Amino acid sequence: MAEISTVTPSEHLEHPDYPMPRAAGCPFDPPPALLTLQEQKPLARVRIWDGTSPWLVTRYDHMRALLGDARLSADTTNPGYPYRNAAGRAGDQIRRTFLTMDDPEHARLRRMVTAPFAIKNVEALRWSVQTIVDGLIDRLLDGPRPVDLVEAFATPVPSLVICELLGVPYDDHDFFQRNTRVIVRRTSTPEEVVAAQNALVDYLDDLLGDKQARPGEDLLSTLAGQRVDAGQMTRREAAQMGVLLLSAGHETTANMIALGTVALLRHPDQLALLRDTDDPKVVAAAVEELLRYLTIAHSGRRRVALEDIEIDGEVIRAGDGVILAGEAANRDPRVFPDPDRLDVTRDARQHVAFGFGVHQCLGQPLARVELQVVYSTLYSRIRTLELAVDEDQLDYKHDGLVYGVYELPVTW
Amino acid sequence: MRVEVEQPKCVASGQCVLAAPDVFDQDDEGIVEMLTDRPGADRYEDVKEAAALCPAAAIRLVSE
Numbered sequence: 499m500a501e502i503s504t505v506t507p508s509e510h511l512e513h514p515d516y517p518m519p520r521a522a523g524c525p526f527d528p529p530p531a532l533l534t535l536q537e538q539k540p541l542a543r544v545r546i547w548d549g550t551s552p553w554l555v556t557r558y559d560h561m562r563a564l565l566g567d568a569r570l571s572a573d574t575t576n577p578g579y580p581y582r583n584a585a586g587r588a589g590d591q592i593r594r595t596f597l598t599m600d601d602p603e604h605a606r607l608r609r610m611v612t613a614p615f616a617i618k619n620v621e622a623l624r625w626s627v628q629t630i631v632d633g634l635i636d637r638l639l640d641g642p643r644p645v646d647l648v649e650a651f652a653t654p655v656p657s658l659v660i661c662e663l664l665g666v667p668y669d670d671h672d673f674f675q676r677n678t679r680v681i682v683r684r685t686s687t688p689e690e691v692v693a694a695q696n697a698l699v700d701y702l703d704d705l706l707g708d709k710q711a712r713p714g715e716d717l718l719s720t721l722a723g724q725r726v727d728a729g730q731m732t733r734r735e736a737a738q739m740g741v742l743l744l745s746a747g748h749e750t751t752a753n754m755i756a757l758g759t760v761a762l763l764r765h766p767d768q769l770a771l772l773r774d775t776d777d778p779k780v781v782a783a784a785v786e787e788l789l790r791y792l793t794i795a796h797s798g799r800r801r802v803a804l805e806d807i808e809i810d811g812e813v814i815r816a817g818d819g820v821i822l823a824g825e826a827a828n829r830d831p832r833v834f835p836d837p838d839r840l841d842v843t844r845d846a847r848q849h850v851a852f853g854f855g856v857h858q859c860l861g862q863p864l865a866r867v868e869l870q871v872v873y874s875t876l877y878s879r880i881r882t883l884e885l886a887v888d889e890d891q892l893d894y895k896h897d898g899l900v901y902g903v904y905e906l907p908v909t910w
Numbered sequence: 911m912r913v914e915v916e917q918p919k920c921v922a923s924g925q926c927v928l929a930a931p932d933v934f935d936q937d938d939e940g941i942v943e944m945l946t947d948r949p950g951a952d953r954y955e956d957v958k959e960a961a962a963l964c965p966a967a968a969i970r971l972v973s974e
Binding site for chain 1: 967
């Protein structure tokens with residue numbers, strides 16, 4: 499596809515580069531330049547890696563309005579779509595899932611996999627999540643110290659849960675975690691992303707074949723039996739959807755667990771509120787606040803305008819790319835008073851950490867239950883949990899699609 | 911106040927069930943179902959919250 503910029507080169511000089519760096523020593527706060535734009539130019543044009551100048555949206559009300567507007571498309575095949583990088587472009591062009599489709603195609607495919615994420619079905623999994631979390635904590639307590647919490651706890655929790663839900667053998671987790679990491683790493687080459695994507699789809703395709711022959715009670719068996727066999731989708735489409743479901747929950751929840759732990763250790767008063775409560779409502783509120791405060795999907799939701807959209811005195815033209823920065827929107831003082839303060843007692847439910855509009859995260863009910871179980875269990879069972887390295891030695895995922903820490907050495 | 915839902919718009923986020931579980935439910939596929947379209951006045955705040963949290967604008971409140 500030709501790389502089209504809708505502005506002249508001289509105008510580029512006025513457009514700040516995106517993404518922007520975080521301030522040194524403020525690992526939980528969005529880049530300061532994002533918040534400056536939110537105050538001074540909430541609908542701004544920025545320059546991205548390929549030289550194009552999409553819009554950058556930083557205010558909460560604009561973000562909700564635009565993500566709820568069907569004139570903005572998530573379809574990456576539309577000209578002007580602002581890809582994250584060359585690897586993202588390569589990956590998106592071979593990946594056909596509802597994530598990058600518009601309605602009605604999006605709705606048709608998404609509805610095929612919504613059942614397990616209905617609230618009562620997710621609540622029925624809570625006990626199973628608790629058993630997984632307790633088992634991993636038992637192993638931590640029996641194992642050596644210090645330990646990397648990312649590898650020994652934060653990653654296995656969502657991995658074990660989604661494997662159980664989908665019916666994927668957890669024994670293969672090294673394989674799919676390694677490939678998922680290639681897809682979300684900003685430094686991956688297009689070839690690496692395509693190879694990782696294909697390896698995962700091939701793996702799921704084989705697994706769906708097994709499920710067709712010997713169905714179980716899991717989601718992949720349902721897809722294989724009720725959707726593929728009925729001709730509603732091809733096995734390849736089901737495999738791509740399986741990859742999406744398998745990988746989406748991994749990096750996100752794992753990073754929320756690890757980064758949330760870092761944030762709470764740096765705010766001992768807030769940690770104490772979580773550790774010392776038995777009230778599920780207090781825990782649920784804390785989860786929402788941590789989702790808001792950390793907003794780990796920090797690469798912007800990406801869209802392209804299908805028609806001219808007038809918003810707050812600006813006109814986003816058809817064909818313009820739009821990047822919506824949720825990490826800035828979730829720090830908008832018009833909606834969240836004193837937004838840079840982590841306050842687990844505030845009502846943060848209206849945050850956009852899961853996005854907004856029809857593409858809002860499908861797995862959010864499951865993510866909530868996982869985080870509620872983890873946050874209400876980990877710190878109360880290991881009451882003296884602390885970092886095993888100096889804070890400034892932590893390596894943050896500035897280059898990732900999802901924000902977090904690469905390793906989290908802890909002891910107790 | 912009357913509540914209307916548009917099931918074709920629903921994306922099964924479950925936000926309404928979490929906000930007002932005595933007014934909203936989900937069918938087997940997670941699509942919104944109403945338990946009552948005329949909630950008591952003491953439920954208005956939660957119902958408004960459910961409508962505000964719905965990512966797909968599938969819930970509408972109509973004053974009568």
